Amino acid sequence: MKIITVCGSYKYNKEIKEVAEKLALEGNCVITPIDKLVQRMNILKKSFYNLEKCIKKKLRFLMLYM
Numbered sequence: 001m002k003i004i005t006v007c008g009s010y011k012y013n014k015e016i017k018e019v020a021e022k023l024a025l026e027g028n029c030v031i032t033p034i035d036k037l038v039q040r041m042n043i044l045k046k047s048f049y050n051l052e053k054c055i056k057k058k059l060r061f062l063m064l065y066m
Contacts (some may be wrong), residue, residue, distance in 0.1 A: 004031070006019055006020050006030060016032060017032070
């Protein structure tokens with residue numbers, strides 16, 4: 001058994017997962033940081049969405065009183 005880290009651009013996420021799965025099935029310990037990146041990106045998307053909602057709400061409020 002080997003410990004293998006598979007890294008690459010998010011652009012190749014699908015290929016990285018395929019390679020990681022193949023290596024894991026061969027009995028290797030595979031580390032792929034790409035999954036953590038996807039989780040962080042989803043959190044950022046939610047944060048930006050909430051920020052956008054807040055800004056729009058404040059703008060509507062300001063427009064009412066101008």
